Amino acid sequence: MSPELRRRETVAGYLFLLPSLIFFVGFVVIPMVMCVVTSFFDATMDLNTPDKFIWFDNYIELWQDPVFLKGLTNTLIIVLVSVPFTCIFSLWVASAIYKMREGLLSFFRIVFYLPVVTGSVAVTVVWKWMYNNYYGIFNYVLKNTGIISKNINWLGNPQYALWCIILILLTTSVGQPIVLYVSALSNVDNSLVEAAEVDGATNTQVFWRIKWPQIMPTTLYILIITTINSFQCFALIQLLTSGGPNYATETVMYYIYYTAFKLYRFGYGNAMGVILAIFIGILSAVQFRLAREK
Amino acid sequence: MATVQLKNIKKVYPYISGEQKKSKKKDDQPQKKINLQITDEGVVAVQQFSLDIADKEFIVLVGPSGCGKSTTLRMVAGLEEITDGELLIDGKLVNDIPPKDRDIAMVFQNYALYPHMTVYENMAFSLKLRHVPKAEIDKKVREAAEILDITQYLNRKPKALSGGQRQRVAIGRAIVRAPKVMLMDEPLSNLDAKLRNEMRAEIIKLRKRIDTTFIYVTHDQTEAMTLGDRIVIMKDGYIQQIGTPQEVFNHPANLFVAGFIGMPVMNFFDAKLVREGSKYFVEVGGYRQELSPDKEERLLNHDVQSQEITLGVRPEHTDVNDEGVAARVDVAEMMGSSVHLHVNAEGHDVIIIVPTVDMKGNYEMGDTVHFSFDGKVAHVFSKETEKNLEF
Ligand SMILES: Nc1ncnc2c1ncn2[C@@H]1O[C@H](COP(=O)(O)OP(=O)(O)O)[C@@H](O)[C@H]1O
Ligand SMILES: [Mg+2]
Numbered sequence: 001m002s003p004e005l006r007r008r009e010t011v012a013g014y015l016f017l018l019p020s021l022i023f024f025v026g027f028v029v030i031p032m033v034m035c036v037v038t039s040f041f042d043a044t045m046d047l048n049t050p051d052k053f054i055w056f057d058n059y060i061e062l063w064q065d066p067v068f069l070k071g072l073t074n075t076l077i078i079v080l081v082s083v084p085f086t087c088i089f090s091l092w093v094a095s096a097i098y099k100m101r102e103g104l105l106s107f108f109r110i111v112f113y114l115p116v117v118t119g120s121v122a123v124t125v126v127w128k129w130m131y132n133n134y135y136g137i138f139n140y141v142l143k144n145t146g147i148i149s150k151n152i153n154w155l156g157n158p159q160y161a162l163w164c165i166i167l168i169l170l171t172t173s174v175g176q177p178i179v180l181y182v183s184a185l186s187n188v189d190n191s192l193v194e195a196a197e198v199d200g201a202t203n204t205q206v207f208w209r210i211k212w213p214q215i216m217p218t219t220l221y222i223l224i225i226t227t228i229n230s231f232q233c234f235a236l237i238q239l240l241t242s243g244g245p246n247y248a249t250e251t252v253m254y255y256i257y258y259t260a261f262k263l264y265r266f267g268y269g270n271a272m273g274v275i276l277a278i279f280i281g282i283l284s285a286v287q288f289r290l291a292r293e294k
Numbered sequence: 295m296a297t298v299q300l301k302n303i304k305k306v307y308p309y310i311s312g313e314q315k316k317s318k319k320k321d322d323q324p325q326k327k328i329n330l331q332i333t334d335e336g337v338v339a340v341q342q343f344s345l346d347i348a349d350k351e352f353i354v355l356v357g358p359s360g361c362g363k364s365t366t367l368r369m370v371a372g373l374e375e376i377t378d379g380e381l382l383i384d385g386k387l388v389n390d391i392p393p394k395d396r397d398i399a400m401v402f403q404n405y406a407l408y409p410h411m412t413v414y415e416n417m418a419f420s421l422k423l424r425h426v427p428k429a430e431i432d433k434k435v436r437e438a439a440e441i442l443d444i445t446q447y448l449n450r451k452p453k454a455l456s457g458g459q460r461q462r463v464a465i466g467r468a469i470v471r472a473p474k475v476m477l478m479d480e481p482l483s484n485l486d487a488k489l490r491n492e493m494r495a496e497i498i499k500l501r502k503r504i505d506t507t508f509i510y511v512t513h514d515q516t517e518a519m520t521l522g523d524r525i526v527i528m529k530d531g532y533i534q535q536i537g538t539p540q541e542v543f544n545h546p547a548n549l550f551v552a553g554f555i556g557m558p559v560m561n562f563f564d565a566k567l568v569r570e571g572s573k574y575f576v577e578v579g580g581y582r583q584e585l586s587p588d589k590e591e592r593l594l595n596h597d598v599q600s601q602e603i604t605l606g607v608r609p610e611h612t613d614v615n616d617e618g619v620a621a622r623v624d625v626a627e628m629m630g631s632s633v634h635l636h637v638n639a640e641g642h643d644v645i646i647i648v649p650t651v652d653m654k655g656n657y658e659m660g661d662t663v664h665f666s667f668d669g670k671v672a673h674v675f676s677k678e679t680e681k682n683l684e685f
Contacts, residue, residue, distance in 0.1 A: 191406035194373050197393040198400045199420035199467070209419075213410040 035270045043267035051267070058271035068272060071243075071250040074162055075276075078251065079230040079283075082169055086226045087219065090174045094181030095207070109179055116175035124239045127168050131155050131240075155241055158248035165236050165249050173229055177222040184218035185211060220291040224284050231280050252276050296349060296384040296474035296507055298370065303343040303379035305365050305531075308336040329530045330360070339365040340531045343379070352501060352508040354522035356515060357554070362531040363511040364403075367477050370509060372396050383474060399468035400477040403484065405460045407452040407467070413439075414448040417467045424471075438466045441503060442496075458489045465497075469504050478510045482517065494520060515555050519543070527551050549680040552606045552673055558634065560673070561612070561644040563619075565605035567674055567683070569598065576605055576672050579619040579640045586670040592684040593674075603683070604675040609634070609645040611671035614652075618666030621646075626657040637663060 039058055041051040062068050097108045115123055130137045131154040142148045154164050188211050196210045234253040237243055243250040243258065252272060260269030331338040340362040347353050355363040368374040370381065372393035381388055388396055399420075408416050414435055421431045439445045442462040452460055461481060468476060481497075482490045494517060501508060501521075512518055518525045519539045527534040527542060527550075535547040546552035552560050565578040574585045574593050585593070614635070621639035635646040635657055646665055657663070674683045 189406070191402050191404055192408060194371075194393075195400070195402060195406040195408070195467075196419070197373065198371055198398060199471075200394045200423045201419075202394065205423060210408060216410075 035273055038267050039271040039274050041267045043265075043270070045264040045266070054267075058268050059275070061268065062271060062275065067247055067250060068252070068255060070247045071252045071255040074248075074250055075231060075233070075252045077162065078166055078169065078233055079227060081166055082173065082230045083223060083226045085170060086173050086177055087222055089170075090177035090222070091181055091219075093174070094178050094185055097178075098182045098185040105182070109182065112178045113175040115172045120172065120235050121239065123172060124168065124236055127164075128155070128240055131164055156245055158245050161241055161245060161248045165233070165240065168236055168240075169230065169233055173226060177226065180218050180222060181215065184215040188214045216291055220287060223287045223291075227283050227287070228280055231276060297382075298345075298347040298475055298507060298509070299380075299382040299385075300343050300345045300347075300366075300370070301380040301382070303340060303366070303369060303381065304338070304377045305340040305362070305369060305374065306333065306336045306338050306377045330362075331531065338531055340369070343533060345526060345533070345536065347507060347509065350505055350507055352510065352521060352523045353526060354518040354524075355509065355511045355526045355528060356513065356518035356522075357528035357534075359513055361528045363513075363528055364479055366528075367400075367479050367509060367511050370475070371398055371400050371477055397474045398477055399471055399473035399475075401464045401468050401479065401481045403480045405452075405464040405484075407460060407463055409452055412449050412451055413444065413455070413463050413466075416452065416463055417470050420467070420471050434470045435466075438470045441469070441500070442466045457485055458493065461485060461493060465500070469500070472504065473506065475507045475509065476504075478508070480512055481510075483512070483514070497521060516557065519555070525555075527554060529554075545682070545684070546606075546673060547682050547685055549604060549606070549675045552675070552682075556608055558609045558645045558647075560606045560608050561642070561646075563605045563607075563640050563642055563644075565603055565674075567598070567601055567603045569593075569600045574598075574674075576603070576674060578605055581617070581619045581666060583667065583672060584669050585672060585674075586668070589669065589672075589674075589684060596683065596685075598683050602677050604677055604680070606673035606675060607667045607671060609647045612644075612646045612665045612667050614646060614648050614663050614665050616664055618664040621663055621665060623657050623659055623661040623663060625659065633657065635663065637665075639665075 038051075040053060040055060042054050042057070043051045093108070093112065097105055100108070129135070133139065133151055133153040133156065136154070138154065139148070139151045143151065152160065154160050192210050192214070193206055196206045201209065232253050233251050234257065237249055237251055237254040238257070241249045243254050253276070256269045256272045256276070259265050259272065331341070343366060345353070355366060357363055365374060369376050372388070372391060376389050383396060383398075408419065411419065417435045417438060418431050421434060426434075435448070436445065439448055442465060444459060444462045444466060447455060447459060447463070452463065455463065461484075464481070468478075482493050485493060498521065510517075510521060512521075518527075522539060524536060524538055525542055526536050529550050535542055535551045537545070542551060542555050546555060546560075549562075553562070563578045565576050568575045568577055568582075572590065572594055574590045575582050576585065584590075619639050621637035621644060623635060623637050624643075625636040627634040627636070630650070632650055633648045633653065635648055637644050637646060646663075675681065676683055
């Protein structure tokens with residue numbers, strides 16, 4: 001290819017990229033940079049007093065802020081419970097249903113995917129009713145079967161609230177992994193499975209030694225998106241508990257929102273955002289490394 | 295090392311909901327020449343398949359694409375359920391025994407190497423599953439790798455190998471175990487012509503070394519002829535003929551086998567079979583030839599009468615001379631040691647092979663030549679049933 005031709009092709013290529021590039025830079029890159037920059041200022045909404053550069057004061061304050069620490073603990077609990085559960089549960093469901101005939105398979109796919117496509121607000125409102133202290137179905141069923149003698153205020157009780165949130169999170173987060181696993185499992189080359197059977201492998205061995213390595217990329221993807229989603233658990237908290245009772249359901253994401261948009265401490269909120277991003281980055285890197293080694 | 299017996303094996307692929315319509319559409323496509331029987335239960339891919347395979351025999355299943363070769367092989371492997379009939383390995387009924395317990399090995403058409411394992415791990419896999427001690431696994435894998443000349447690739451992943459090398463690994467994976475029966479499904483069909491010839495020779499050598507029962511599937515008659523102790527020729531789910539390469543070449547049971555085995559393809563003519571007492575003659579285009587005594591005897595045994603027939607004569611069995619059937623030359627292909635004359639005789643396109651040393655001058659398009667053939671090599675097929683009348 002002549003240099004002239006190559007130059008023209010390059011220019012054309014960049015022109016095609018331009019719209020999404022502008023969008024990406026304007027709405028992703030610049031805000032990200034600004035987030036990091038403002039985390040070093042005591043930025044507020046107050047336009048009369050200029051923001052002061054305060055070095056790492058925001059970051060130092062974080063680790064002495066009991067609410068942030070509580071939020072971080074809760075977030076980690078959510079991640080540590082929901083990530084393994086989501087992966088294992090969705091793999092289990094997917095391997096149970098992926099060989100079913102088309103109609104049945106579609107049915108299960110719809111059942112598990114419905115909470116994902118239904119608006120999260122609608123889902124949350126339904127759950128809010130189910131958890132209701134007086135009319136909720138949980139209390140109704142548990143009491144009528146004699147398992148509990150007194151209504152439980154699920155979301156109002158610090159002992160249960162976080163687990164109630166996790167339960168909702170799980171129902172909305174297994175849908176996509178199931179669909180992904182179903183397609184990954186049915187994409188495993190059947191002749192590999194047959195070769196393994198002829199080689200003497202039992203069904204269990206076929207699964208763990210042939211199918212599991214083949215669906216590893218999917219597992220990795222699911223691990224990472226679930227991790228990120230769990231870390232960023234926000235809408236549920238906002239709609240159901242606002243972090244209460246007594247910070248029992250406070251998460252980092254909710255606390256960022258609260259600090260920035262209720263207390264107007266943007267610098268402090270952004271510092272938390274940076275810390276959260278670092279946590280997600282580290283965990284994803286670890287997952288990547290582990291998956292690679294296998 | 296084992297005998298394999300197939301007794302009246304049948305395979306029906308049941309319709310899956312909605313598939314019936316699809317397969318009907320397929321039949322509308324004119325390029326498909328498969329005429330599998332279709333019943334209410336589904337497509338009958340194989341039927342009336344009976345075959346006794348001796349210990350250490352090399353059996354080749356051959357036939358056009360879609361005739362049910364792979365299905366038969368997969369039933370022996372246990373990968374496909376047997377609809378009807380009995381399958382015995384070493385005298386033991388194995389219809390309901392899963393593949394892992396049949397002690398067979400299989401080489402797949404697409405090799406089916408485990409992509410996440412190295413060549414070594416691929417070959418060691420079956421032994422590991424059987425809890426063979428590590429040292430022994432190592433010895434066996436290296437031995438097999440040595441035989442197949444893939445020792446230097448043992449640490450590579452299949453992705454980093456060429457087609458021919460993958461093929462060797464696939465064979466290596468099958469032989470480390472010294473299986474009772476070795477199954478191969480078109481193992482050479484993904485290789486280029488040169489490599490295919492090399493690997494064919496390798497398989498012949500390999501067979502001498504590992505000495506087990508082989509069932510080998512191919513659509514290539516050359517492979518079938520060169521490899522098989524016996525050949526099973528299949529069409530539309532039915533066995534057409536079982537025999538040694540010599541037998542099926544010299545005594546094709548029907549028109550299909552005659553046309554399928556041999557390269558270039560056998561020439562066919564519309565001819566007449568004339569019986570005079572205990573003598574038989576074929577008449578084609580004014581040329582008359584008496585059949586050989588052994589053929590006459592067989593025809594006599596079946597009390598075959600004079601009739602219109604399809605006459606088959608192989609290109610290498612036709613002689614150019616001054617009498618015989620008249621033919622017009624279309625093309626003369628110089629092949630080195632011989633010339634392939636494409637001629638038109640009695641309304642049929644015919645190929646005559648003339649050894650270069652016998653040639654008198656050159657052949658030009660439009661020339662008229664005459665050819666004849668011996669009574670030993672004339673095959674007479676019924677116009678009605680397409681069967682060889684000698685059978
Ligand atoms: N899983 C299947 N379901 C339905 N029909 C099949 C299936 N596998 C093969 N067939 C049909 O059975 C016939 C024989 O197939 P196969 O044994 O693969 O042929 P070959 O190996 O001789 O080319 C084909 O016509 C094919 O369409
Ligand atoms: Mg096949």
